[in-house]
Amino acid sequence: MSSLGMLERARMEGWADEEIVRRVLDGDLALFELLMRRNNQRVYRATRSILRDDAECEDVMQEAYVRAYEHLNQFEGRAQFSTWLTRIAVNEALRRLAARGRMDPLDMPYDGENDAIPEPVSNAFTPEMNASSAEAASLLEQAILSLPQTYRTVIVLRDVEEMSTAETAEALSITESNVKVRLHRAHELLREELYARAGASAAQAFGFHAVRCDRVVASVMARLGATRSAS
The missing domain is CATH 1.10.10.10 (Winged helix-like DNA-binding domain superfamily/Winged helix DNA-binding domain)
Known part of the structure; x- marks a missing residue:
């Protein structure tokens, strides 16, 4: 099945985030797009509440998603994927805040x-x-x-x-x-x-x-x- 077809199937069947994570780890990178689209609103709101800057938020969101993908095999399912992802985004935003050199x-x-x-x-x-x-x-x-x-x-x-x-x-x-x-x-x-x-x-x-x-x-x-x- 094509990547586009897999994305549509995931949407139609309402796959849980954990199922999509498993499939991404098995090599279906295209499905990571669905994880991002499902969580974009929450991740944006979390980072925006810390940084108060839209442009910087987008940078941090991208970095958070990359870090999440790179460490996806560390997701153990003890918390919801959205919570795990939000924690990564929050930590990334706080690092960016600290890098400014002043609070x-x-x-x-x-x-x-x-x-x-x-x-x-x-x-x-x-x-x-x-x-x-x-x-x-x-x-x-x-x-x-x-x-x-x-x-x-x-x-x-x-x-x-x-x-x-x-x-x-x-x-x-x-x-x-x-x-x-x-x-x-x-x-x-x-x-x-x-x-x-x-x-x-x-x-x-x-x-x-x-x-x-x-x-x-x-x-x-x-x-x-x-x-x-x-x-």
Whole structure:
């Protein structure tokens, strides 16, 4: 079967990543393309949360994929392939960050990381963060990118990519307890950042727009007119 045919068969039959990895190791290099396409979004988000630079993210993603291919025989299946790949990408992004020779002041670690875990810990965005429109999504993205890297990455993996606590801990090489603490702190910081960014336009919130205003006025005036006529 041709490489193109094998790719189509893998898509049609929904082969698991682990099955594709086995076939790539057996010599079917073309199938590695499918692994990349399946994981591009997650790998991009993980690296972007660390580097905050699209062009550099692409470089790091390429390097991460090459490293993953070169060490594919070391994938033991103890974690999901996507988690294993994300860990490689995160490590590559952190190496790139370290190579800059200085840390962004925003990326200084939080001193309270080992504090007791607050309860309850939410695993999802609060209602004010649950943005559906493009404008709100853009605001949310910029707010996340303004957070320290420690929190950016955790909130992207847990809330945006919806990875489990265990998967996030594996990808970031930290404990599950630290994931929970960082996520809780990230939610606090993100909420503060969103409120700050929205402050400039707070006066326009809950606007009673012209069309609605006209509709209500017309309705009331019609009712008043009817009442006056009846009297």
